Amino acid sequence: MRWISGGDLMYSDQLLEGFLLGSKLGDACFSRRTPRHNVNIAFKHAKDQFEYLQWKYDFLKKYNYLRFDKVIRMVNIKDGDTFQNWQDQFVFTTRSLPQLNKYCDYDIDDLLKYFNDMTLTIWILDDGNIYNKTCKIACGSLNIKTQNKLVDLLKVKYGFDCHLYTHPSKTTSNYINIKSKEYEKIKNIVYSVLPKNIDAVMKKFKDQEKFNRPKVKYHNSTLLKLSRPSGSQNWIDLRAAETIELKAGEFKLISLGVSIQLPKGYEANIVPRSSTFKNYGIIQTNGFAVIDNSYCGNGDIWKFPAYATRDTVIHENDRICQFRINQTQPSFDFEEVDELNSENRGGFGSTGV
Numbered sequence: 001m002r003w004i005s006g007g008d009l010m011y012s013d014q015l016l017e018g019f020l021l022g023s024k025l026g027d028a029c030f031s032r033r034t035p036r037h038n039v040n041i042a043f044k045h046a047k048d049q050f051e052y053l054q055w056k057y058d059f060l061k062k063y064n065y066l067r068f069d070k071v072i073r074m075v076n077i078k079d080g081d082t083f084q085n086w087q088d089q090f091v092f093t094t095r096s097l098p099q100l101n102k103y104c105d106y107d108i109d110d111l112l113k114y115f116n117d118m119t120l121t122i123w124i125l126d127d128g129n130i131y132n133k134t135c136k137i138a139c140g141s142l143n144i145k146t147q148n149k150l151v152d153l154l155k156v157k158y159g160f161d162c163h164l165y166t167h168p169s170k171t172t173s174n175y176i177n178i179k180s181k182e183y184e185k186i187k188n189i190v191y192s193v194l195p196k197n198i199d200a201v202m203k204k205f206k207d208q209e210k211f212n213r214p215k216v217k218y219h220n221s222t223l224l225k226l227s228r229p230s231g232s233q234n235w236i237d238l239r240a241a242e243t244i245e246l247k248a249g250e251f252k253l254i255s256l257g258v259s260i261q262l263p264k265g266y267e268a269n270i271v272p273r274s275s276t277f278k279n280y281g282i283i284q285t286n287g288f289a290v291i292d293n294s295y296c297g298n299g300d301i302w303k304f305p306a307y308a309t310r311d312t313v314i315h316e317n318d319r320i321c322q323f324r325i326n327q328t329q330p331s332f333d334f335e336e337v338d339e340l341n342s343e344n345r346g347g348f349g350s351t352g353v
Contacts, residue, residue: 016063018118020103021111023056025119025139026126030103032096039100044075044091045200052125052200057092065094071341108146115153121193124186125200133183136165140172151176158185197330206327214325215261219301223257224317235322238270238302243315246308251285254314256302262293262325270302270323280320281310292328 020041024030029042045053053072060066075089094100103111124130127138139147147164154160160182167173178186187205194201216226220241229236241257262268270289276282285305304321306314314320 014114014116015118017114018116019056019059019122020100021114022119022122022126024103024108024111025123025142028126030100032101032104038096038098039104040096041094041100042091043093044089047088047090048203049200050090051198052194053090053092055194055198060094065097066092067095108142109149112149112153115157117189118193120154120158120186121190124190125194125204128204130183130186130204133180135178135183135186136175137178138175139164140167140170140174144171144174147174147176154178158182158189160185195332197332212263214263217259217298218257219255219259220257220316222316226258229324235324237273237319238304238321238323239317239319240304240314241316243313244306245313246282246306246311248281248308248310250308252306252308253303254306254320256304256321258302259296259298259300260291260302261296262291264293265328266325267292267328268323268325270304270321272321273319276320277309280314280318281312282306282308282314282320284321291323 023041023043027044029044030039031042032039043053043056050072057066057072072090072092075091124135124137129136129138139150142150144166151162151164154162154176160178162176162178162182165175165177190201190205196202218225223241224239226236226238227233238256238258241255244252244254246252260268268291270284270291271287272284276284283306285307289305291302306320
């Protein structure tokens with residue numbers, strides 16, 4: 001996985017300092033081996049944020065902050081409750097550089113002059129949580145004076161309606177609360193820095209977007225209504241809207257009796273139910289159907305392309321297939337390389353060995 005789309009950033013010293021300050025406020029670890037050594041930075045993220053980690057790696061590589069032989073590597077998780085983690089962890093470290101020393105030697109208040117959109121983006125993606133469009137950024141590792149300075153900075157620089165939440169007994173749980181009305185402003189800032197389709201960005205923002213209810217038109221008054229997906233039942237059954245008699249070897253587009261207007265940015269996928277072939281001896285000829293949201297007119301009736309392997313009868317309201325609604329694939333470009341620098345798994349079919 002790689003950062004492969006988006007971004008018209010002009011790389012500059014301001015961006016670099018903003019990146020480093022955001023990393024200092026966020027999850028990165030700034031350290032030196034001994035007081036006589038220069039500072040280096042370790043970046044670590046779980047598997048579901050690998051693209052975000054790759055983006056950080058590529059960003060710092062442009063500034064020559066990485067040794068030529070430094071690559072992103074997987075961290076072994078030790079046994080025991082303290083070290084258990086349900087996801088693999090990946091890490092890379094920078095070179096030890098004198099220009100990084102200030103991030104350990106200086107008071108962080110003296111570094112806030114570098115705060116910019118890059119800083120805010122990394123800080124939110126590393127330590128922020130967005131729920132119902134309200135953004136909460138953890139800041140308990142900082143002293144209370146710095147926490148209040150950051151609140152004032154966000155108010156002045158961005159005009160955010162925000163405040164510091166102080167935990168009554170555990171100051172390490174303090175966070176900055178940015179009200180939901182600022183959500184669009186935050187999202188636009190993040191989108192101006194990072195590609196929308198990068199994993200960490202999608203994870204933070206995808207669930208906040210309003211999902212407009214699909215509109216459905218029924219073409220048969222006796223057809224049973226679609227059920228509401230919930231829990232493990234997240235596929236929705238579709239029923240034959242007519243009684244059909246097929247001979248072995250015949251093909252028929254069976255009407256499903258519905259036209260649906262899907263929300264923008266979503267598509268529907270239709271597949272047979274597990275019992276369809278056993279009960280009716282029919283095969284969905286296209287195997288896996290894709291319906292995009294432009295197929296949404298009154299006459300755009302959903303149908304099941306059936307091929308009969310035996311003589312069969314399908315009655316009205318028989319459940320013959322199922323569908324679910326998924327987000328459409330984001331736009332991106334491919335990056336052509338000579339080598340993938342990954343270990344071969346064993347070739348096609350190797351998982352069956």
